[in-house]
Amino acid sequence: MSNARQAQHPIASSFTARWSPRAFDGQPLSEARMRSLFEAARWAPSAYNFQPWRFCYALAGTPHFEDFVALLVPANQAWARHAGALVAVLSQSTRTAADGAEQPFPSHAFDTGAAWMSLAMQAYDMGLATHAMGGFDAERARRYLRLPANVAIHAFVAIGQRGDASALPEALQAREQASDRNPQAGWVFEGPMA
Numbered sequence: 305m306s307n308a309r310q311a312q313h314p315i316a317s318s319f320t321a322r323w324s325p326r327a328f329d330g331q332p333l334s335e336a337r338m339r340s341l342f343e344a345a346r347w348a349p350s351a352y353n354f355q356p357w358r359f360c361y362a363l364a365g366t367p368h369f370e371d372f373v374a375l376l377v378p379a380n381q382a383w384a385r386h387a388g389a390l391v392a393v394l395s396q397s398t399r400t401a402a403d404g405a406e407q408p409f410p411s412h413a414f415d416t417g418a419a420w421m422s423l424a425m426q427a428y429d430m431g432l433a434t435h436a437m438g439g440f441d442a443e444r445a446r447r448y449l450r451l452p453a454n455v456a457i458h459a460f461v462a463i464g465q466r467g468d469a470s471a472l473p474e475a476l477q478a479r480e481q482a483s484d485r486n487p488q489a490g491w492v493f494e495g496p497m498a
């Protein structure tokens with residue numbers, strides 16, 4: 305890991321130790337491990353405890369996995385095809401009101417962001433790496449996953465045991481290190497923002 309990851313205030317070490325590598329060993333994840341990952345997501349907080357998150361997954365070595373890989377942009381396919389599983393992060397953007405009408409559920413993306421991070425931290429705890437990807441063909445993914453109009457698609461996540469970086473395309477080998485973050489001064493404000 306890069307030594308760029310220095311917390312500027314005391315925090316649990318998992319927050320800086322988790323990062324998003326691209327080198328995976330290609331070993332499929334077990335169903336049991338997938339269930340633990342989704343279980344962590346299950347306990348995320350959400351408005352009204354509505355739990356708007358939805359996930360579709362594919363394990364390495366299955367026909368679904370090949371199909372999931374094909375939905376990614378080529379730059380992501382190059383490395384994500386060696387993951388042990390791919391997960392599509394989805395959320396239901398509406399909620400049925402008492403009168404039966406479908407109403408927008410404004411925090412669907414916010415709540416699902418929390419769920420994905422819970423999954424990522426659980427994966428870290430299990431010795432697994434995760435890497436989210438916004439680089440995918442959204443229209444094709446919606447069709448393939450048969451998403452109803454009120455289900456949003458946010459990202460795919462590659463999950464697996466870390467692999468050898470030397471197996472990555474050369475351009476990605478140099479990027480196989482943890483990144484730094486902006487200092488709090490630019491994005492935390494006591495009272496109003498300006």
Ligand SMILES: Cc1cc2nc3c(=O)[nH]c(=O)nc-3n(C[C@H](O)[C@H](O)[C@H](O)COP(=O)(O)O)c2cc1C
Pocket residue numbers: 322323324325380435436437438439440458459482483
């Ligand atoms: C919504 C989202 C979309 C992302 N899309 C991609 C992507 O398409 N390809 C990629 O290689 N990394 C992608 N990333 C990974 C980020 O670049 C990475 O999380 C960020 O640089 C912070 O690094 P870290 O996760 O190692 O701390 C994405 C991350 C998120 C959360």
